[in-house]
Amino acid sequence: MRSVVDHRLTSALTLALVLASGVAAAQEEPPAPPPAPAPTTAPSPEAARAEALFQEGKELLDAGRFVEACDKLAESDKLDPAIGTLGLLAACHEGQGRLATAWREYKETAARAEAAKDDRAAVARERAAALEPNLPRLSVRLARPSAEVEVFRNRERVPPEDLGVAVPVDPGTYEIVARAPRRPEHRVTITVKPGAQAVVEVPDLDRLEAPPSPAAPAPSAKDAPSGLGxxxxxxxxxxxxxxxxxxxxxxxxxxxxxxxxxxxxxxxxxxxxxxxxxxxxxxxxxxxxxxxxxxxxxxxxxxxxxxxxxxxxxxxxxxxxxxxxxxxxxxxxxxxxxxxx
The missing domain is CATH 1.20.58 (Methane Monooxygenase Hydroxylase; Chain G, domain 1)
Known part of the structure; x- marks a missing residue:
């Protein structure tokens, strides 16, 4: 299965990864005669599908169609995880402006490459480090920490261990909702820009007043009392x-x-x-x-x-x-x- 995707590894990373591999090759001693090729086996249907999605995603990325390209590459990596596929997906998300997502994927690319003793681990780490100064960070703090309080960020629950931590997020607008049983909920919307650090303070839900009941609409002419006492x-x-x-x-x-x-x-x-x-x-x-x-x-x-x-x-x-x-x-x-x- 790895032999089917070997040819896409160098093209999977950004231009920096390709240049790094080229420099490394120029500094090596003249290569020894290549060994005899090992017998290959037919790729599995998943690997074949992953290869097709990878090629489609690469072409879409070259055309600047980031949304479609990232979807194809993500599906390819899900079917057949590979260093090159994830590296190219990180580059796609970086081009989309999803800095925190790209940063995480570059770090995962580096981890995969290190596990495989692949030289591209250093370049993936460099790309992640280059993004860090521009990463937006969002921290949600509870005035009164409680196991009953659940915090959601754009409808996804924030893990309890992330509360109070400046978590890297993609630039954009976020709705923060804090809920607890039998208490009024707290809701706030915040926009985070590249390189900014934002903090959302969640008040003590026990001290919040219940929202007022909606005011009754003014009676219309047809609903007005008839005057019959x-x-x-x-x-x-x-x-x-x-x-x-x-x-x-x-x-x-x-x-x-x-x-x-x-x-x-x-x-x-x-x-x-x-x-x-x-x-x-x-x-x-x-x-x-x-x-x-x-x-x-x-x-x-x-x-x-x-x-x-x-x-x-x-x-x-x-x-x-x-x-x-x-x-x-x-x-x-x-x-x-x-x-x-």
Whole structure:
């Protein structure tokens, strides 16, 4: 697998890495005859895919298309980690302006090269050291350190061991959020520029006041109160009851008239006592229905009068209290309006 990617090692680092390897070769003694080539094996699918991604990423980087190039190189190194791939990825991120990311990748490149006893470790360390003076650093400090407090930087949790430490970050804007159970959260946004050191102080969350409830929106014209106070509302209700009583009285009166006419017809033409009794019974029924009609008209009329009075008379103290009391007597029925207007 290493033989498949050997040819990309020198081109994987920045121009400084390539020049360093060229100088080292010029200072060496004349090389000995090369050994016989070792038999090669077919690359694995992962290595072949990594090689293709590496070549695509290198071409995109040459064209200045940093975002696409870095994505290709990162995927290639994930499939088949190599010194050259990571070195070129670091150079890509440096060109993007992601200084802290490039710095970490140069240091990792140096570690890989040292483990492989590769001379490019020194050049990778030099590139990392060259970036250090311009690295932005961001420190998040807790006024009251607590294991319950969790701090997030752009939605990624900051490890507890990094709190209070000036951590190298890429230039840009960061949202710092501190949370703890049953406490108000603290949120702040800060922009960090190259070479700057920024500090975010997180106050004691126990001393923070809960955020105020959002103010209720001002009522619009259509939501504004109609101006109907208890007095006018009572007037509308009483008038409605009165109107219903008038309707009931009218219907009952019409039914009573029909029953009465039918009872008279039976009484005038009855030939037997049974038929005459039926006429008398129907007349009694008509009388009861007429009583209902009378009560309905009485209640309805009184309700309408009381409702109109409540709506028309100016408001007074105390608020009006009204009631309609129907009554029935042997001579008919009616209603009495009781209350304070």
């Amino acid at each position: 208890p007095r006018r509302t009572a007037g509308l209700i009483v008038a409605g009851v009165g109107l219903a009583g008038v309707v009931v009285g009218g219907v009952a009166g019409a039914v009573a008239l029909g029953q009465n006419r039918e009872s008279i017809a039976i009484h005038e033409h009855c030939s037997t006592s049974a038929e005459c009794d039926e006429g008398r019974a129907l007349r009694q029924k008509a009388f009861r229905t007429a009583t209902v009609s009378t009560v309905g008209f009485a209640v309805g009329g009184a309700g309408l009068v009381a409702g109109v009075l409540l709506l028309a008379i100016p408001k007074a103290k105390p608020e009006p209290r009204t009631a309609i009391a129907p009554f029935v007597s042997g001579n008919g029925g009616g209603a009495v309006v009781l209350g304070q207007f």
